[in-house]
Amino acid sequence: MIDANAVADRVAHVRSVINEAGGTDVSLVAVTKSFGIDALRAASTAKCDAVGENYAQELLEKTAEGMPLIDVHFIGALQSNKVRLLAGHIALWQSVDRESVVDELGRRSPGASILIQVDTTGEPSKGGVTPPQLDALRARAESRGLIVKGLMTIGPTDGMQEECEKSFGMLRHLVNEQGLSVCSMGMSADYPIAVACGSTMVRVGSGLFGDRVRVTN
Ligand SMILES: *Cc1c(COP(=O)(O)O)cnc(C)c1O
Numbered sequence: 001m002i003d004a005n006a007v008a009d010r011v012a013h014v015r016s017v018i019n020e021a022g023g024t025d026v027s028l029v030a031v032t033k034s035f036g037i038d039a040l041r042a043a044s045t046a047k048c049d050a051v052g053e054n055y056a057q058e059l060l061e062k063t064a065e066g067m068p069l070i071d072v073h074f075i076g077a078l079q080s081n082k083v084r085l086l087a088g089h090i091a092l093w094q095s096v097d098r099e100s101v102v103d104e105l106g107r108r109s110p111g112a113s114i115l116i117q118v119d120t121t122g123e124p125s126k127g128g129v130t131p132p133q134l135d136a137l138r139a140r141a142e143s144r145g146l147i148v149k150g151l152m153t154i155g156p157t158d159g160m161q162e163e164c165e166k167s168f169g170m171l172r173h174l175v176n177e178q179g180l181s182v183c184s185m186g187m188s189a190d191y192p193i194a195v196a197c198g199s200t201m202v203r204v205g206s207g208l209f210g211d212r213v214r215v216t217n
Helices: 004-020 037-045 056-064 080-086 099-108 131-143 161-178 191-196
Strands: 027-031 050-053 072-074 092-096 113-117 147-152 182-184 201-204
Touching (some): 004 191, 037 050, 050 056, 056 080, 080 099, 092 099, 092 147, 099 131, 131 147, 131 161, 161 182
Parallel strands (some): 027 050, 027 201, 072 092, 092 113
Protein backbone atom coordinates (compact mmCIF):
# COMPACT_ATOMS: atom_id res chain seq x y z
CA MET A 1 0.00 0.00 0.00
CA ILE A 2 1.14 3.48 -0.85
CA ASP A 3 0.84 6.14 1.85
CA ALA A 4 0.03 9.29 -0.12
CA ASN A 5 1.06 11.58 2.73
CA ALA A 6 4.44 9.90 3.02
CA VAL A 7 4.90 10.25 -0.74
CA ALA A 8 4.05 13.96 -0.55
CA ASP A 9 6.66 14.39 2.22
CA ARG A 10 9.29 12.63 0.13
CA VAL A 11 8.43 14.70 -2.93
CA ALA A 12 8.95 17.85 -0.85
CA HIS A 13 12.27 16.46 0.37
CA VAL A 14 13.46 15.62 -3.16
CA ARG A 15 12.49 19.09 -4.36
CA SER A 16 14.46 20.70 -1.54
CA VAL A 17 17.52 18.57 -2.32
CA ILE A 18 17.20 19.62 -5.97
CA ASN A 19 17.19 23.27 -4.89
CA GLU A 20 20.21 22.76 -2.65
CA ALA A 21 22.05 21.16 -5.58
CA GLY A 22 21.43 24.31 -7.61
CA GLY A 23 18.48 23.13 -9.72
CA THR A 24 16.05 25.87 -10.61
CA ASP A 25 13.67 24.40 -13.18
CA VAL A 26 13.97 20.64 -12.77
CA SER A 27 11.04 18.34 -13.56
CA LEU A 28 10.41 15.47 -11.17
CA VAL A 29 9.30 12.22 -12.80
CA ALA A 30 8.01 9.74 -10.21
CA VAL A 31 9.00 6.25 -11.36
CA THR A 32 6.04 3.99 -10.61
CA LYS A 33 7.15 0.66 -12.10
CA SER A 34 6.15 -2.32 -9.91
CA PHE A 35 3.76 -0.13 -7.89
CA GLY A 36 0.01 0.01 -8.43
CA ILE A 37 -2.32 2.73 -9.62
CA ASP A 38 -2.31 4.22 -6.10
CA ALA A 39 1.33 5.23 -6.66
CA LEU A 40 0.33 7.14 -9.80
CA ARG A 41 -2.46 8.83 -7.87
CA ALA A 42 -0.12 9.74 -5.01
CA ALA A 43 2.39 11.20 -7.50
CA SER A 44 -0.36 13.26 -9.09
CA THR A 45 -1.65 14.52 -5.72
CA ALA A 46 1.91 15.42 -4.68
CA LYS A 47 2.25 17.45 -7.90
CA CYS A 48 5.03 15.48 -9.50
CA ASP A 49 5.46 16.56 -13.11
CA ALA A 50 4.94 13.09 -14.58
CA VAL A 51 5.21 9.40 -13.79
CA GLY A 52 7.67 7.05 -15.46
CA GLU A 53 6.75 3.51 -16.47
CA ASN A 54 9.06 0.77 -17.80
CA TYR A 55 6.81 -2.08 -18.94
CA ALA A 56 4.06 -1.93 -21.55
CA GLN A 57 1.89 -4.67 -20.06
CA GLU A 58 2.14 -3.29 -16.56
CA LEU A 59 1.16 0.19 -17.72
CA LEU A 60 -1.83 -1.13 -19.66
CA GLU A 61 -3.04 -3.00 -16.58
CA LYS A 62 -2.89 0.23 -14.61
CA THR A 63 -4.64 2.35 -17.23
CA ALA A 64 -7.41 -0.28 -17.36
CA GLU A 65 -8.16 0.73 -13.75
CA GLY A 66 -8.61 4.37 -14.74
CA MET A 67 -6.71 6.99 -16.68
CA PRO A 68 -3.91 8.51 -14.62
CA LEU A 69 -4.37 12.23 -13.98
CA ILE A 70 -0.74 12.85 -14.73
CA ASP A 71 1.49 12.61 -17.79
CA VAL A 72 3.06 9.20 -18.31
CA HIS A 73 6.61 8.95 -19.65
CA PHE A 74 7.92 5.68 -21.03
CA ILE A 75 11.40 5.06 -19.62
CA GLY A 76 11.91 1.30 -20.11
CA ALA A 77 13.75 -0.68 -22.76
CA LEU A 78 11.71 0.00 -25.88
CA GLN A 79 11.21 -2.42 -28.76
CA SER A 80 9.20 -1.50 -31.82
CA ASN A 81 6.56 -4.17 -31.12
CA LYS A 82 5.59 -2.35 -27.90
CA VAL A 83 4.97 0.98 -29.58
CA ARG A 84 1.53 0.14 -30.91
CA LEU A 85 0.36 -0.99 -27.45
CA LEU A 86 1.65 2.13 -25.78
CA ALA A 87 0.72 4.79 -28.33
CA GLY A 88 -1.99 7.06 -26.98
CA HIS A 89 -0.82 6.62 -23.37
CA ILE A 90 2.59 8.27 -23.48
CA ALA A 91 3.33 12.00 -23.23
CA LEU A 92 7.11 11.61 -23.62
CA TRP A 93 9.09 8.64 -24.93
CA GLN A 94 12.35 8.88 -22.98
CA SER A 95 14.16 5.72 -24.05
CA VAL A 96 14.31 5.90 -27.84
CA ASP A 97 17.59 4.41 -29.02
CA ARG A 98 17.07 2.64 -32.35
CA GLU A 99 15.83 3.18 -35.88
CA SER A 100 13.12 0.51 -35.73
CA VAL A 101 11.49 2.30 -32.77
CA VAL A 102 11.78 5.70 -34.46
CA ASP A 103 10.13 4.34 -37.59
CA GLU A 104 7.32 2.67 -35.68
CA LEU A 105 6.70 5.81 -33.58
CA GLY A 106 6.49 7.83 -36.79
CA ARG A 107 3.77 5.46 -38.00
CA ARG A 108 1.81 4.90 -34.78
CA SER A 109 2.25 8.17 -32.94
CA PRO A 110 2.93 10.94 -35.47
CA GLY A 111 4.29 14.12 -33.89
CA ALA A 112 5.22 12.33 -30.66
CA SER A 113 7.73 13.97 -28.33
CA ILE A 114 10.82 11.90 -27.64
CA LEU A 115 14.15 11.91 -25.89
CA ILE A 116 17.02 9.96 -27.37
CA GLN A 117 18.69 7.71 -24.82
CA VAL A 118 22.47 7.96 -24.84
CA ASP A 119 24.92 5.41 -23.46
CA THR A 120 27.28 7.40 -21.25
CA THR A 121 28.73 4.50 -19.21
CA GLY A 122 29.44 1.62 -21.59
CA GLU A 123 27.53 -0.71 -19.25
CA PRO A 124 25.98 -3.26 -21.62
CA SER A 125 22.55 -3.68 -20.01
CA LYS A 126 21.62 -0.03 -20.18
CA GLY A 127 20.83 0.70 -23.81
CA GLY A 128 21.26 4.01 -25.57
CA VAL A 129 23.08 5.18 -28.66
CA THR A 130 26.76 5.99 -28.52
CA PRO A 131 27.48 9.71 -28.97
CA PRO A 132 28.68 9.25 -32.58
CA GLN A 133 25.31 7.64 -33.47
CA LEU A 134 23.29 10.54 -32.11
CA ASP A 135 23.15 12.83 -35.15
CA ALA A 136 21.90 10.08 -37.43
CA LEU A 137 19.16 8.90 -35.08
CA ARG A 138 18.01 12.46 -34.43
CA ALA A 139 17.86 13.21 -38.17
CA ARG A 140 15.87 10.05 -38.78
CA ALA A 141 13.43 10.87 -35.96
CA GLU A 142 12.86 14.36 -37.30
CA SER A 143 12.42 13.06 -40.82
CA ARG A 144 9.62 10.86 -39.43
CA GLY A 145 7.92 13.89 -37.86
CA LEU A 146 8.92 13.20 -34.26
CA ILE A 147 9.81 16.07 -31.91
CA VAL A 148 13.22 15.50 -30.33
CA LYS A 149 13.04 17.42 -27.05
CA GLY A 150 16.28 16.27 -25.53
CA LEU A 151 18.43 13.41 -24.32
CA MET A 152 18.26 10.86 -21.53
CA THR A 153 20.87 8.72 -19.82
CA ILE A 154 21.18 6.21 -16.99
CA GLY A 155 24.22 6.85 -14.82
CA PRO A 156 26.65 4.20 -13.63
CA THR A 157 25.34 1.46 -11.33
CA ASP A 158 26.87 1.95 -7.87
CA GLY A 159 28.96 4.74 -9.36
CA MET A 160 31.34 6.80 -7.27
CA GLN A 161 30.79 10.54 -7.51
CA GLU A 162 33.51 10.98 -10.11
CA GLU A 163 32.07 8.33 -12.43
CA CYS A 164 28.60 9.85 -12.10
CA GLU A 165 29.96 13.28 -12.93
CA LYS A 166 31.69 11.91 -16.01
CA SER A 167 28.50 10.28 -17.29
CA PHE A 168 26.24 13.25 -16.51
CA GLY A 169 28.77 15.79 -17.77
CA MET A 170 28.87 13.92 -21.07
CA LEU A 171 25.08 14.04 -21.46
CA ARG A 172 24.91 17.73 -20.54
CA HIS A 173 27.60 18.49 -23.11
CA LEU A 174 25.69 16.61 -25.81
CA VAL A 175 22.41 18.38 -24.97
CA ASN A 176 24.17 21.73 -25.37
CA GLU A 177 25.93 20.67 -28.56
CA GLN A 178 22.60 19.54 -30.04
CA GLY A 179 20.87 22.76 -28.98
CA LEU A 180 18.18 20.79 -27.12
CA SER A 181 16.38 21.66 -23.89
CA VAL A 182 15.59 18.48 -21.94
CA CYS A 183 18.45 16.74 -20.10
CA SER A 184 16.93 13.73 -18.31
CA MET A 185 19.39 12.27 -15.83
CA GLY A 186 19.48 11.34 -12.16
CA MET A 187 17.73 8.57 -10.18
CA SER A 188 17.27 8.02 -6.43
CA ALA A 189 20.94 7.25 -5.79
CA ASP A 190 22.48 10.01 -7.87
CA TYR A 191 20.02 12.82 -8.64
CA PRO A 192 21.82 15.47 -6.51
CA ILE A 193 24.96 14.89 -8.60
CA ALA A 194 22.93 14.91 -11.82
CA VAL A 195 21.29 18.23 -10.90
CA ALA A 196 24.66 19.75 -10.07
CA CYS A 197 25.77 18.63 -13.55
CA GLY A 198 22.82 20.35 -15.24
CA SER A 199 19.94 17.89 -15.24
CA THR A 200 16.55 19.37 -16.13
CA MET A 201 14.57 16.20 -15.37
CA VAL A 202 15.17 13.61 -12.65
CA ARG A 203 13.51 10.19 -12.49
CA VAL A 204 13.05 9.06 -8.91
CA GLY A 205 11.37 5.79 -7.91
CA SER A 206 12.50 4.09 -4.71
CA GLY A 207 13.30 7.48 -3.18
CA LEU A 208 9.57 8.26 -3.28
CA PHE A 209 7.83 4.90 -2.96
CA GLY A 210 10.33 2.66 -1.14
CA ASP A 211 11.96 -0.53 -2.36
CA ARG A 212 10.54 -2.36 -5.35
CA VAL A 213 9.84 -6.04 -5.54
CA ARG A 214 11.78 -7.04 -8.62
CA VAL A 215 9.69 -7.49 -11.77
CA THR A 216 10.92 -9.32 -14.81
CA ASN A 217 8.39 -8.99 -17.65
C1 LIG B 1 13.76 2.34 -12.43
C2 LIG B 1 14.29 3.53 -13.15
C3 LIG B 1 14.46 4.76 -12.49
C4 LIG B 1 14.22 4.96 -11.01
O1 LIG B 1 15.13 4.25 -10.25
P1 LIG B 1 15.24 4.49 -8.65
O2 LIG B 1 16.60 4.03 -8.33
O3 LIG B 1 14.16 3.67 -8.04
O4 LIG B 1 15.05 5.93 -8.41
C5 LIG B 1 14.88 5.84 -13.26
N1 LIG B 1 15.14 5.73 -14.57
C6 LIG B 1 14.99 4.56 -15.23
C7 LIG B 1 15.29 4.51 -16.69
C8 LIG B 1 14.57 3.43 -14.54
O5 LIG B 1 14.46 2.26 -15.21
